Amino acid sequence: MREWLSDNEWLAWLGLALALAAVEVATVDFVFVMLAGGALAGALAASLGAAFPAQVIIAVIVGALLVFVVRPMARSRFLDTVTDHGIGSASLVGRSARVVESVTSTDGRIKLAGDIWSARTAAGERVCEPGEEVRVIEIQGATAIVSGAPTIPQDALE
Incomplete structure (x- = not known):
């Protein structure tokens, strides 16, 4: 051998x-x-x-x-780990959502992409009231971190 x-x-x-x-x-x-x-x-x-x-x-x-x-x-x-392929919860960042229950810095609910999500405002943001449009700035687990969408002044529309 x-x-x-x-x-x-x-x-x-x-x-x-x-x-x-x-x-x-x-x-x-x-x-x-x-x-x-x-x-x-x-x-x-x-x-x-x-x-x-x-x-x-x-x-x-x-x-x-x-x-x-x-x-x-x-x-x-x-093994590209940097590129965001726009799938999963990462694809929701930047999208707008509608407030269902008042969103504070500790709790709240929004309707995002057809689903109800738990949410809270980003540090220093004001409370967002039901019916208001918000912008998702981050997803942490099953909680969306949101910021109040800027409102357009009525005189700017005229």
Whole structure:
């Protein structure tokens, strides 16, 4: 077995690359797939007849380059956590709502996107009365933080 393995070192590298890729499927952190790339480079070096120490050095260098150069680009491309995709409660921020029960700094109810939400005013905001339009400025759990919508003076409409 040992003789066969020394004649087919590339196969051992390939097995290592597959094992690392399988671990990546479970973690999705783009580390193990980069190390699998290094193992594939080691497999290529073995298939070209490089000595085992050279294979290890090549695998380590390629793996390190992939982890420190390619991984940050892959993470920013595929694991975008900054962009607001406009789904869930985050999509409600900025929308207007109608006050159902007086909204104070501690409690209240609004109708937002067809649903009744618990709400409270932002720090320093005035109490919002039923029927009044408010603007959602933040969602904290199941509570909407609102600000009274600015009213347009009647003389500005004329």
